[in-house]
Structure formats: structure tokens, C-alpha cells
Amino acid sequence: MVCWLAPEQTAGKEKPFVYTQGQAVLNRAFFPCFDTPAVKCTYSALIQVPDGFTAVMSADTWERRGPHGFFFRMSHPIPSYLVALAIGDLASAEVGPRSRVWAEPCLVEAARQEYDGVIEEFLAAGEKLFGPYVWGRYDVLFMPPSFPFGGMENPCLTFVTPCLLAGDRSLADVIIHEISHSWFGNLVTNANWSEFWLNEGFTMYAQRRISSRLFGAAYTCLEAATGRALLRQHMDATGEEHPLNKLRVKIEPGVDPDDTYNETPYEKGFCFVSYLAHLVGDQDQFDRFLQAYVQEFKFQSILADDLLEFYLEYFPELKQRKVDAIPGFEFDRWLNTPGWPPYLPDLSPGDALMKPAEELAQLWAAPELDMPAIEAVAIGSWKTYQLVYFLDKVLQKSPLPPGNVKKLGELYPKVSGARNAELRLRWGQIVLRNDLQEDFGKVKDFLQSQGKQKYTLPLYRAMMGGSEAARALAKETFAATSAQLHSNVVHYVQQILAPEGS
Secondary structure: OEEEEOHHHOOOOOOOEEEEOOOOOOHHHOOOOOOOOOOEEEEEEEEEOOOOOEEEEOOOEEEEEOOOEEEEEEEEEEEHHHOOEEEEOOEEEEEEOOEEEEEOHHHHHHHHHHHOOHHHHHHHHHHHHHOOOOOOOOEEEEOOOOOOOOEEOOOOEEEEOHHHOOOOOOOHHHHHHHHHOOOEOOOEEEOOHHHHHHHHHHHHHHHHHHHHHHHOHHHHHHHHHHHHHHHHHHHHHHOOOOHHHOOOOOOOOOOOHHHHOOHHHHHHHHHHHHHHHHHHOOHHHHHHHHHHHHHHHOOEEEOHHHHHHHHHHHOHHHHHOOHHHOOOOOHHHHHHOOOOOOOOOOOHHHHHHHHHHHHHHHHHOOOOOOHHHHHOOOHHHOOHHHHHHHHHHHHHHOOOOOOHHHHHHHHOHHHHOOOOHHHHHHHHHHHHHOOOHHHHHHHHHHHHHOOOHHHHHHHHHHHHOOOHHHHHHHHHHHHHHHHHOOHHHHHHHHHHHHHHOO
16 A cells, blocks of 8 residues: 655655555555565565655665665565555664664654664564574664554564654663564565464564563563453453454455454464463573574465474474363464463563552542552652553543542653653543543644554544543544544544544
């Protein structure tokens, strides 16, 4: 799909921007191709652009050709969905020995400050765990604010939301997920979208292995607990028995491959990979297996059967024990039965961070606030996911007794005035659930600053489920921002507003 942005949909608001989004089966609208992940090929492209514009692509060779030309070549075979192009008013800055950030000129310095030195640390940790990084460069393109996704792992050039620019590196580690795709997804790829969990389940596992190495088990388990809560919400909303809640989804007429994008391939997939590690019983041994898996299948597209056959051959003692047929945990059941994962990895190391957050949320829910106890908790040292976990608990307990949320916001300006998008989303939801109208402006400001689907839709749902003033805010904000949103997001917001006759 080729997305054309008017100047008002960009950060600079002066020049138009164009980008492509190939996953899952959209690049057939960009160039003639076998639009299936089963087929991999190299590519080259010559792009001509007008004065004042720069082209970038998911390629390992980039050359200027005259005043208006750019030549690109990808020398490794990739599936068609990973061919990506963006053209706009772009500048770049080096942030490591093999990484640079690209963004509109008004954002490039913020991007450089946020990621200088950080990406190389993540890449080096990934290489120690999973083997060499084969793609040459790892550059990041910060997209215009209307970009509706969190990130797209196009090789050599990940496309990401500008929401990652929190100003304090508090969301820098989100990029670890996209970096992990360099091995799982881009190098070893699901052969069809029925097996999407092979890309995302392994990437979630790899992301959390890197995170454990860099930030420790407690923080990683806390982040994984947040993911598990999202899986629970998703399954409660759709029904556990929904056919899309299988790891191996049947894509038949009427099922869009994009429908497989939900928490199941990510978090249930993570649980299955964790179960395979649990059967091995030794983390170092399983890490070595992951390296061997990448080495065996690199530049190939595979099915779950290929992975599981390789796993059982690699661990002959597990094959002998018939671990693929343990009652209740059969590999076939994992793949083909919808519902909650049969095995959940132990996240108890996260308790050291979760319990203080839960206890603090409980204090804020009390009719009479115990301010000495509240003030004794030093949240200044808490990282993003601990604060997110705390705010999620406050949201669950909302509406709080009158006045409590106002006091909470005053005591924690780091939360109520955050630039961090994950915190802004949750503070907005808390404000709306508690009808704290004096902070409605923060909700509107956040929605005017970005158009990411993950943040935009929950806030519109919260507004429409809130007071009359909140519903009025929804209509007023949408009228002011619809021109800067992606067409898909506009469509979804209109559906949320529709019951009110908008």
C-alpha cells in the first residue's frame, strides 16, 4: 500500500510525504510481485524525486544518482512485504557505528539525542544471543505523526512512530522488538500468514531475552506481565474460542491476513516458545538452540512443522520422551486449539516491581488518603513499565473517590505531565474514567500530537463511554484532527463515534 500524506499530516507541515506499508499482503499495490512470505528475492530500485526531497528504502546499498536520483539494492533475499520506500523532507544523524536516525528536520535532533549509542548496545546484545547481524546497517526512520503503527521492521531501515521520542529515553527499549525481527521474521520468516506466530512469538521471546540481559529479570517479567494482561483483555473481548485465537490461523475466503494481527501470535506465541525452553530446562542450552535454528533456516520461509521437527532432532532426548504429545500440552494442541495458553512462564521475578505498584494504587483508591504512606513511596526511580503497571491498576480501580485523581496528578507531575506516550495514554484514560475535566486538554493535546492507532482508539472509546463533556471532547477533537490522521484510523474513530449519530 502506498500512503500519500498531505503536509498537515507531517511533523513539519510544509511538504508532503509518501511511504509504503507492505505487511501483510499490500505490496501488490506498490509493484508486481509474488505477494506471499513464502517467496524471497533480492531487489534493486532507482527512485527519482523532486527538489528538496530524499528517498530511503529497506536496502543495504544506497547511492545518490545525480541531483534527483537514488539507487538502492538489497543483496539478501527478503519476502516482498519487507520492500519499503519513504520519500519526504528528510535529514539524518549518525547514532552508532552502523546506525543512523532519519526524520523530518524538526525531529532529527530529538531522535539523535534519544538513540545515540543505544541501538548499538541492543544490536550487540542480540548478536551475542542469536548470532551475527547480517543486514549491514540498522537505521531507524521516525515517521510523520500520522503513522498509525508502532513500528515496521523493514530490514536495514525500521519505520517507527515518533511517539518513541519521549525526551528521556524512557521508550528507547521499544526498539528492541524491531531489532529482534532481524533474526526472527526477516531472516527466518513464516511461510504464510497462518503461521504469523513464528515471526512474532519468537520475536517477543528474543526481545525479552535481550531485555533480561540488559535490564534484569525483574523488569523483563514486569513487561511480560503487561503483555499477558493485554492477551487476557483481547481474549475476554473476542471470546477464547474465537478461531483467530489459535496460533495456526486458518486463512480462508473472507479472512483478511491482517485479521491475524492481535495479541495471540505475540503473547500466546511467546508462551509456546517459553514452553519449548521450559522443556529443555537450561537457558544457555535453549539460547544455543535459537542460534542453531537461525543458522539452519536463515533466508528461508518455514512452517511450524519445520521448526518443531528441527527442535526434536536438536534435542533427541526430548524426542525420545515424546514431549510433543504430553497430555494437555501437545504441540498440536498449542497450534490448533483456540484459547488461553496451556503453559504460562513464571513471571514471579517481576513481583519485586509489581507489588509496590499494586500497593500504591490501593492507597490511592482509599476514601481517606494516607498521605504519609503515599509520600514514602519514591516513584522517581520507577522505569516506564512499573509506572504503566501502577497506572493500569489505578485505572482498574477508577473512578476513585472524589478529589483523589486530582491530588495524584499534582503529586506526580512526572506522570500527569509526561511526554512518554505510554504514560500519556493511561493518564488520559484515568482522566476520562474519573471525569477530571480540568485535564481534558491533555487528552486533546495528546491526540493532536500523534495518530497511532494503539493510542488513539482507546482514548476515543473512553471519551464516548464517559460523561457528556467527554463525548463532546471526542467530537471536538476528531473535528480538529481528522485531516492529520491515517484513513484507516479515521474509519475506526468514525465507527466509535457512530452510535452517537455523528
